[in-house]
Amino acid sequence: MRIYLYMVIKMQLKHNALWIKLGLNIAYYRKERGLTQQSLAEMSNISRNYLQRIEGGGSASVETFMSVADALDIPLCKIFEFRD
Numbered sequence: 001m002r003i004y005l006y007m008v009i010k011m012q013l014k015h016n017a018l019w020i021k022l023g024l025n026i027a028y029y030r031k032e033r034g035l036t037q038q039s040l041a042e043m044s045n046i047s048r049n050y051l052q053r054i055e056g057g058g059s060a061s062v063e064t065f066m067s068v069a070d071a072l073d074i075p076l077c078k079i080f081e082f083r084d
Helices: 002-032 037-044 048-055 062-072
Strands: none
Touching (some): 002 062, 037 062
């Protein structure tokens, strides 16, 4: 049981790092375009609080990422390109 819990926690931490990178990418492109969280949220048809959670590493659907990418006028793949 302990090994199982360890593996679950390890996977969650790994995925958490990916969510954080996705959020950082969105924040990067938003700031690059001089947009506030409020303006990008409105352009994406989501709430500012939801965008704030996404930029902070919260999960989101592919559909939400598509809406944000469209609002930022970038290809969806840019959100998933990670810089080290």
